Amino acid sequence: MNKVEKRVLDIINIDEMIGYICELISIKSLTGDEKEAQANVASKLESIGMEVDRWTLDLDELSKHPDYSIEVDRKEGHGVVGVTGKEEGKTLILNGHIDVVPPGDESNWEHSPWKGISKDGKVLGRGSVDMKGGLACAIYAVKAIRDAGIELKGKVIIESVVGEEDGGVGALACVLRGYRANGAIIMEPTELKVAPAQAGALCFRITVQGLAAHACVREEGVSALEKFIPIHNALIELERKRNERVDDPLYENFKLPIPLNMGKIHSGNWPSSVPESLVVEGRYGIEVDEDIESAQKEFTDTLDAVVQVDPWLRKHPPKMEWWGGQFKPARIPVTDPLVETVVSAYSDTTGDSPVLEGVTYGSDMRHLVNLGDTPTVLFGPGDVRDSHKPNEFVLVEDLETTVRTLALSILRFCGY
Amino acid sequence: MNKVEKRVLDIINIDEMIGYICELISIKSLTGDEKEAQANVASKLESIGMEVDRWTLDLDELSKHPDYSIEVDRKEGHGVVGVTGKEEGKTLILNGHIDVVPPGDESNWEHSPWKGISKDGKVLGRGSVDMKGGLACAIYAVKAIRDAGIELKGKVIIESVVGEEDGGVGALACVLRGYRANGAIIMEPTELKVAPAQAGALCFRITVQGLAAHACVREEGVSALEKFIPIHNALIELERKRNERVDDPLYENFKLPIPLNMGKIHSGNWPSSVPESLVVEGRYGIEVDEDIESAQKEFTDTLDAVVQVDPWLRKHPPKMEWWGGQFKPARIPVTDPLVETVVSAYSDTTGDSPVLEGVTYGSDMRHLVNLGDTPTVLFGPGDVRDSHKPNEFVLVEDLETTVRTLALSILRFCGY
Numbered sequence: 001m002n003k004v005e006k007r008v009l010d011i012i013n014i015d016e017m018i019g020y021i022c023e024l025i026s027i028k029s030l031t032g033d034e035k036e037a038q039a040n041v042a043s044k045l046e047s048i049g050m051e052v053d054r055w056t057l058d059l060d061e062l063s064k065h066p067d068y069s070i071e072v073d074r075k076e077g078h079g080v081v082g083v084t085g086k087e088e089g090k091t092l093i094l095n096g097h098i099d100v101v102p103p104g105d106e107s108n109w110e111h112s113p114w115k116g117i118s119k120d121g122k123v124l125g126r127g128s129v130d131m132k133g134g135l136a137c138a139i140y141a142v143k144a145i146r147d148a149g150i151e152l153k154g155k156v157i158i159e160s161v162v163g164e165e166d167g168g169v170g171a172l173a174c175v176l177r178g179y180r181a182n183g184a185i186i187m188e189p190t191e192l193k194v195a196p197a198q199a200g201a202l203c204f205r206i207t208v209q210g211l212a213a214h215a216c217v218r219e220e221g222v223s224a225l226e227k228f229i230p231i232h233n234a235l236i237e238l239e240r241k242r243n244e245r246v247d248d249p250l251y252e253n254f255k256l257p258i259p260l261n262m263g264k265i266h267s268g269n270w271p272s273s274v275p276e277s278l279v280v281e282g283r284y285g286i287e288v289d290e291d292i293e294s295a296q297k298e299f300t301d302t303l304d305a306v307v308q309v310d311p312w313l314r315k316h317p318p319k320m321e322w323w324g325g326q327f328k329p330a331r332i333p334v335t336d337p338l339v340e341t342v343v344s345a346y347s348d349t350t351g352d353s354p355v356l357e358g359v360t361y362g363s364d365m366r367h368l369v370n371l372g373d374t375p376t377v378l379f380g381p382g383d384v385r386d387s388h389k390p391n392e393f394v395l396v397e398d399l400e401t402t403v404r405t406l407a408l409s410i411l412r413f414c415g416y
Numbered sequence: 417m418n419k420v421e422k423r424v425l426d427i428i429n430i431d432e433m434i435g436y437i438c439e440l441i442s443i444k445s446l447t448g449d450e451k452e453a454q455a456n457v458a459s460k461l462e463s464i465g466m467e468v469d470r471w472t473l474d475l476d477e478l479s480k481h482p483d484y485s486i487e488v489d490r491k492e493g494h495g496v497v498g499v500t501g502k503e504e505g506k507t508l509i510l511n512g513h514i515d516v517v518p519p520g521d522e523s524n525w526e527h528s529p530w531k532g533i534s535k536d537g538k539v540l541g542r543g544s545v546d547m548k549g550g551l552a553c554a555i556y557a558v559k560a561i562r563d564a565g566i567e568l569k570g571k572v573i574i575e576s577v578v579g580e581e582d583g584g585v586g587a588l589a590c591v592l593r594g595y596r597a598n599g600a601i602i603m604e605p606t607e608l609k610v611a612p613a614q615a616g617a618l619c620f621r622i623t624v625q626g627l628a629a630h631a632c633v634r635e636e637g638v639s640a641l642e643k644f645i646p647i648h649n650a651l652i653e654l655e656r657k658r659n660e661r662v663d664d665p666l667y668e669n670f671k672l673p674i675p676l677n678m679g680k681i682h683s684g685n686w687p688s689s690v691p692e693s694l695v696v697e698g699r700y701g702i703e704v705d706e707d708i709e710s711a712q713k714e715f716t717d718t719l720d721a722v723v724q725v726d727p728w729l730r731k732h733p734p735k736m737e738w739w740g741g742q743f744k745p746a747r748i749p750v751t752d753p754l755v756e757t758v759v760s761a762y763s764d765t766t767g768d769s770p771v772l773e774g775v776t777y778g779s780d781m782r783h784l785v786n787l788g789d790t791p792t793v794l795f796g797p798g799d800v801r802d803s804h805k806p807n808e809f810v811l812v813e814d815l816e817t818t819v820r821t822l823a824l825s826i827l828r829f830c831g832y
Contacts, residue, residue: 002796010511018573065476073617074618096764101576104685131567133768170824181765189460195459196575199632201632201688203687203688205687206688210803213779213801213806214697214800214801214803215617215675215677215679215698215701215777215799216617216675216701216776216777216800217672217675217776217800218672218677219671219672219675219676220801223677223678223720225678225681226648229645229648229649232645233645234641236642246636255635256633256634256635259631259633259635260634261631261634261639261688261689262639262641262684262688262691263631263684263685263687263688263689263690263691264683264684264685264687264691265641265681265682265684265691265694266683267680267681267682268679268680268681268683269680270517270680270681270804271619271620271621271677271679271698271740272619272677272679272698272699272741272804273677273679273804274616274679275678275679275680279680282539282631282688283631283687283688285498285632295418303487307733318744324687325687325688359632360632360633361630361631367476372622384630384632384633385629385630385633385636387630388630388686388689389628389687401497401715408797
């Protein structure tokens with residue numbers, strides 16, 4: 001680490017950054033409802049001296065794009081991008097999403113999900129780990145460089161995006177607006193691992209049809225639940241087979257690199273009626289280099305095989321939909337200069353080599369890599385296991401490592 | 417058939433009765449919300465010259481009774497009973513419930529469920545078969561006897577009761593108010609069979625606990641759905657075993673005299689989360705002479721056997737509740753004078769012997785027989801298969817047979 005780098009790291013104000021994360025958490029920004037939080041980030045980016053591009057997403061236009069996928073009932077969306085630096089070096093994007101998932105039953109939370117709190121070495125609240133913490137690290141890394149009076153040769157771009165949780169409409173909009181770069185870091189919670197690969201995840205919905213009957217003549221009806229059970233079992237077997245096949249070294253530590261999850265099941269509406277339909281919604285993990293259509297075919301073939309051996313299902317085939325978030329996989333070579341930069345920055349920050357590993361969840365990486373031709377890694381504080389849960393938190397220690405690693409990565413990638 | 421009987425049958429005005437059924441259908445009377453319909457029936461009973469007893473149910477007091485069971489959120493309930501005749505003969509109760517089940521998706525109805533329509537030999541609308549049609553038959557049978565100027569030796573009592581669909585609070589209230597008799601007919605849709613026995617049905621709810629996890633680390637969670645599947649299979653097997661055992665001649669034509677139905681299943685709330693719980697609600701059929709506690713034990717033993725072989729379930733045993741409608745079985749001897757009366761009345765009305773058969777569904781019979789010591793049969797127009805469904809209907813032909821059979825039954829049972 002040279003003197004300039006040391007000066008920048010010394011300038012980083014962790015306490016102020018934690019205060020800002022708490023401020024962001026306290027602005028509710030459920031997917032589809034991010035306006036206020038985006039306005040806050042835009043002001044923040046301006047306050048640290050970035051040029052800010054703010055625009056309203058053209059949802060009609062975006063919806064025509066083949067990579068558009070959305071689950072919530074979105075009325076509007078806002079783009080916020082900050083830029084600083086010159087055209088003389090490489091450009092680096094730091095991307096973070098501002099939207100958060102619903103808190104569920106708030107009585108399961110020790111503190112309000114909508115009040116950021118710093119306590120016992122943690123920052124708590126909805127969005128702390130997924131991913132207002134990571135987004136704030138990017139902002140404070142750039143702030144430190146500017147506060148140190150460093151002039152970057154290349155540009156650094158901070159993208160605060162909406163709608164990541166339900167398909168990435170905000171990141172898609174950034175790419176289509178022209179934001180591409182020589183590299184990008186998405187500050188998703190990777191436990192500080194560097195992830196140059198991301199498995200895909202396709203949301204699906206299966207509707208199984210039965211035949212209603214009063215429970216007192218149950219045998220005259222057909223229970224959609226009973227008809228679903230062999231489908232469930234076949235899908236579990238499909239998951240086993242597919243995961244056995246994965247031999248990607250970036251996923252060797254995962255038991256289930258491409259999980260198939262059946263997450264939501266509703267059937268019937270009266271205890272004394274035979275349930276006439278069953279709807280199951282889930283997500284289907286896709287290997288990093290897998291062809292999407294072949295993977296979809298493997299799924300529907302599995303479903304068809306169950307249908308073919310059951311006379312009722314043959315006559316009343318279940319309805320199959322690929323619906324909601326369609327997260328395609330993405331990968332960049334581990335030899336990409338971006339990977340090298342982040343690895344060295346992490347090593348110099350911590351004294352340790354980072355783990356290089358793929359992630360099994362979907363993120364905006366696919367839009368940046370596949371559509372934007374921007375080599376991208378995921379790298380961020382905290383554990384994805386603590387996201388989408390009550391009492392979400394991120395460790396302050398992780399936030400410190402992240403902001404420092406990002407600051408060094410910007411300096412080294414963009415030059416000064 | 418003697419002259420008096422013939423005169424009474426001739427006086428019955430079927431068209432007027434159908435008009436009244438349509439009027440009753442057009443007064444929405446969902447379980448828990450029967451006030452307006454009960455007021456209408458009370459006026460009707462007065463208009464045909466019956467003494468009417470109207471009262472407000474004391475729900476607090478009723479809720480202390482061991483036979484009280486309820487599912488809806490009931491704010492109030494109304495009792496309506498009409499009486500006519502003298503104390504010189506036997507007393508006969510005609511019992512019908514005024515409450516109806518929800519129509520479900522109204523777009524599946526050809527006509528509005530809340531508009532009674534007479535068309536092509538049918539009366540259509542919610543409650544037509546279950547059981548405003550049957551209730552109107554009782555009223556018009558009594559009306560014909562009164563219009564004919566016959567003085568009954570015994571008393572005939574018409575009970576219009578609320579809350580049958582969710583546990584029979586209205587019939588319970590009638591018994592506790594002192595309405596007991598030498599015989600009772602409940603005009604449930606029996607396809608004009610005479611039913612001196614009724615199987616029981618106990619509503620149950622099982623809550624299976626899993627462990628939530630993000631779908632990307634699915635193997636770190638426990639799917640409540642997966643844990644439920646062996647429970648489902650064990651309950652299906654229990655149903656098979658129990659039904660094989662039934663050798664009651666009144667049930668010899670049923671494939672499943674005591675069905676076990678799993679009618680409503682909800683699990684999980686996000687496609688990308690492992691479902692942390694599953695709730696299944698259903699009803700458990702009980703043999704006519706079966707001991708309720710032994711039957712419940714057989715059910716919970718079956719559940720326990722699944723739990724014992726699964727380490728997760730052993731540590732997190734499913735929650736089991738007997739909840740909502742708890743319809744105990746009931747039976748009277750086929751040699752009871754009431755059965756003889758209804759059989760002869762039906763035979764003289766139609767020229768055919770009626771079928772004597774038990775029913776597999778719960779009704780208010782249990783309150784009248786078990787608590788009120790009143791020998792009771794079910795006998796009424798239409799098919800229970802057409803109840804609880806869109807486009808509910810009852811055949812006019814069945815209504816005619818019912819009102820005539822009821823009129824003759826009253827004359828012969830009460831004397832004149």
